Amino acid sequence: MAETTALSSGSKRSVGNRQSNLRLLMNNRLAAGGLVILVAVVLIALAAPILPLADPDVTDPVNRLLPAFSEGHLLGTDELGRDLLSRLIWGTRVSLAVGLSATVIAAFLGSLIGLVAGYAGGRTDAILMRGIDMVMAFPYILLALAIVAVLGPGLLNALYAIAVVNIPFFARNIRGMALGLSRREFVDAARLSGMSHVRILFGEVLPNVLPVIIITMSTTIGWMILETAGLSFLGLGAQPPQADLGSMLGQGRKVLFTNPHVSIIPGLMIFVLVMSINLLGDGVRDVLDPRLKSGSLTRPVARTAVERAVMPGDLTPHRDAILDVRDLRTEFRIGGEIYKAVGGVDLRVGKGECLGVVGESGSGKSVSAMSIMGLAPTPPGRIVGGVALLDGEDLFSASDERIRMLRGLSVSHVFQDPLSTLHPLFTVGNQLVEAIQAHSRMTGSEARKKAEALLRMVRIPNPAERLKAYPHELSGGMRQRVCIAMALANDADVIIADEPTTALDVTVQAQILSLLDRLRKDNDTGILFITHDFGVVSAICDRVAVMYAGKVVETGATEEILSQPAHPYTAKLIQCVPVLGEPERRFGAISGRPPVVNRLPDGCAFAPRCQKATDECRKTEIAMTELSDGRAVRCIHPLSAREAAA
Numbered sequence: 001m002a003e004t005t006a007l008s009s010g011s012k013r014s015v016g017n018r019q020s021n022l023r024l025l026m027n028n029r030l031a032a033g034g035l036v037i038l039v040a041v042v043l044i045a046l047a048a049p050i051l052p053l054a055d056p057d058v059t060d061p062v063n064r065l066l067p068a069f070s071e072g073h074l075l076g077t078d079e080l081g082r083d084l085l086s087r088l089i090w091g092t093r094v095s096l097a098v099g100l101s102a103t104v105i106a107a108f109l110g111s112l113i114g115l116v117a118g119y120a121g122g123r124t125d126a127i128l129m130r131g132i133d134m135v136m137a138f139p140y141i142l143l144a145l146a147i148v149a150v151l152g153p154g155l156l157n158a159l160y161a162i163a164v165v166n167i168p169f170f171a172r173n174i175r176g177m178a179l180g181l182s183r184r185e186f187v188d189a190a191r192l193s194g195m196s197h198v199r200i201l202f203g204e205v206l207p208n209v210l211p212v213i214i215i216t217m218s219t220t221i222g223w224m225i226l227e228t229a230g231l232s233f234l235g236l237g238a239q240p241p242q243a244d245l246g247s248m249l250g251q252g253r254k255v256l257f258t259n260p261h262v263s264i265i266p267g268l269m270i271f272v273l274v275m276s277i278n279l280l281g282d283g284v285r286d287v288l289d290p291r292l293k294s295g296s297l298t299r300p301v302a303r304t305a306v307e308r309a310v311m312p313g314d315l316t317p318h319r320d321a322i323l324d325v326r327d328l329r330t331e332f333r334i335g336g337e338i339y340k341a342v343g344g345v346d347l348r349v350g351k352g353e354c355l356g357v358v359g360e361s362g363s364g365k366s367v368s369a370m371s372i373m374g375l376a377p378t379p380p381g382r383i384v385g386g387v388a389l390l391d392g393e394d395l396f397s398a399s400d401e402r403i404r405m406l407r408g409l410s411v412s413h414v415f416q417d418p419l420s421t422l423h424p425l426f427t428v429g430n431q432l433v434e435a436i437q438a439h440s441r442m443t444g445s446e447a448r449k450k451a452e453a454l455l456r457m458v459r460i461p462n463p464a465e466r467l468k469a470y471p472h473e474l475s476g477g478m479r480q481r482v483c484i485a486m487a488l489a490n491d492a493d494v495i496i497a498d499e500p501t502t503a504l505d506v507t508v509q510a511q512i513l514s515l516l517d518r519l520r521k522d523n524d525t526g527i528l529f530i531t532h533d534f535g536v537v538s539a540i541c542d543r544v545a546v547m548y549a550g551k552v553v554e555t556g557a558t559e560e561i562l563s564q565p566a567h568p569y570t571a572k573l574i575q576c577v578p579v580l581g582e583p584e585r586r587f588g589a590i591s592g593r594p595p596v597v598n599r600l601p602d603g604c605a606f607a608p609r610c611q612k613a614t615d616e617c618r619k620t621e622i623a624m625t626e627l628s629d630g631r632a633v634r635c636i637h638p639l640s641a642r643e644a645a646a
């Protein structure tokens with residue numbers, strides 16, 4: 001039964017995926033136009049046997065070279081008096097069939113060669129790829145001509161020739177991908193589990209390259225139709241009396257100046273066919289490329305779009321806050337779905353204060369933090385409500401120029417993975433100097449001195465030497481120190497640290513935490529510290545905001561929350577922290593999963609996982625209730641002191 005449910009939900013998901021892919025394709029107007037034209041052409045070509053058309057091969061010398069719109073011949077006749085409309089439709093049918101067949105053959109053989117070469121590597125790879133290189137060394141049309149010359153003229157032989165000259169495109173593309181994939185951990189795991197090479201190749205590697213095969217097919221099919229038409233035009237493809245678009249064009253060439261319509265008509269059809277296939281192919285590529293899933297062909301713009309339906313009324317910041325975020329709402333719109341990643345978040349950071357933002361993966365911590373300086377990607381993200389006040393200034397109303405100035409100067413970010421933040425091709429010194437000079441008029445040597453001082457400040461030994469190092473020459477902890485030094489380069493008022501210690505081992509983690517703690521006390525810097533670990537929170541944060549499904553569910557001073565959590569979710573998160581010296585302690589794993597943010601349940605989003613939930617919790621949205629000054633919880637059945645202690 002469970003299996004049936006799983007199966008049916010799986011098939012529902014794949015139908016849903018297909019629908020959303022089609023919707024994405026339709027969002028792209030050029031691709032949709034290509035699809036409509038192509039479908040129309042294919043339907044007409046398929047219907048050729050049942051359409052009331054004249055026989056395409058029957059000659060009628062009396063009615064030769066009739067112009068278009070002649071009686072009984074809508075598009076006129078050719079020099080043997082054959083009906084051009086009939087020949088065009090039958091010829092399109094042949095050209096489509098040959099182009100499609102050649103594409104399938106080339107895709108099958110080329111992909112197989114690429115897969116085997118990339119997966120096997122070594123000598124097999126060398127032999128197969130040198131063979132492919134030899135095919136590529138000939139100009140493709142000469143090679144196609146040579147193959148037809150050997151096999152003899154004819155449509156089938158033209159098809160083989162076109163397929164052969166296109167094999168290298170598939171082989172090289174797929175080989176590159178298979179080479180990378182065959183070194184990935186999931187393939188190693190499959191090998192270790194005892195799977196045969198054939199199963200790994202077709203069960204693990206092939207599904208990952210399939211989108212690329214489809215993309216390559218969709219973008220080369222038009223090209224193959226053109227090549228087939230080229231061979232037929234030269235008299236090496238379709239043989240008389242059979243028509244395809246290329247041979248019709250070749251026959252029209254003789255009367256090009258006296259009766260241009262004979263060649264213009266097949267020429268136009270080739271243009272329409274190839275154009276529609278290419279437009280559709282580009283659209284298919286965009287849909288299958290996960291980076292373009294938002295349906296937009298543009299890369300994210302430099303700042304998150306702000307589309308607030310209601311402008312915030314009161315813009316007076318909280319008295320102690322350097323950064324005051326209120327009712328922040330950020331959404332991602334992907335293929336008709338709206339993901340409410342942040343649904344009304346309030347965060348406040350004072351000077352020299354550290355606010356911890358805690359929550360499970362996907363609770364909206366990073367998107368909240370990224371939205372503040374407009375770093376959440378648009379498309380597909382947009383800020384649809386709320387306000388972020390930096391020292392009283394509304395960041396969401398500020399100009400792009402102003403935001404660019406404030407980034408790194410007043411608010412800096414430290415991310416989880418320093419390797420992806422630091423440029424691999426520049427030395428640490430160059431990158432620090434660049435960060436300093438971006439916001440000050442220092443000369444190169446002054447900036448270098450400051451960079452050295454910054455490295456010293458973050459306790460990197462021998463800073464003058466370290467400035468010359470590339471990121472890969474430093475340890476993980478040192479790289480993260482460099483990122484912190486960069487965040488400090490312009491004495492920012494606020495540092496947003498997004499899980500800066502998650503990738504580090506515990507000793508380095510402790511060093512980085514004490515470094516941040518000391519720096520914020522010395523420099524009066526406010527820190528917004530994102531983590532999923534209450535252990536880390538207890539080490540550095542003055543206050544905590546606990547997030548769940550895009551909302552803050554509890555907030556207050558760290559000690560109070562740790563000693564007496566009020567929200568059942570907070571209590572569960574605290575239970576997940578191991579305590580040294582308490583080996584008997586049982587971890588209270590949180591059953592169930594966090595909700596998907598495009599289908600949030602009514603009422604409290606945590607209710608399905610909460611042991612205290614009642615019907616009332618599931619009815620309407622739960623508001624924040626103030627428990628004491630600076631302490632609030634979004635729960636109508638908060639934990640009692642006894643429950644919290646338990």
Ligand SMILES: Nc1ncnc2c1ncn2[C@@H]1O[C@H](COP(=O)(O)OP(=O)(O)OP(=O)(O)O)[C@@H](O)[C@H]1O
Pocket residue numbers: 332339341359360361362363364365366367368377380532597
């Ligand atoms: N670029 C994006 N496009 C679409 N959805 C996104 C994007 N970035 C984040 N999301 C969605 O927004 C929600 C919140 O993500 P966010 O990264 O803020 O979570 P998080 O709490 O920081 O998790 P983690 O601890 O894993 O970083 C998630 O459902 C995520 O899938």
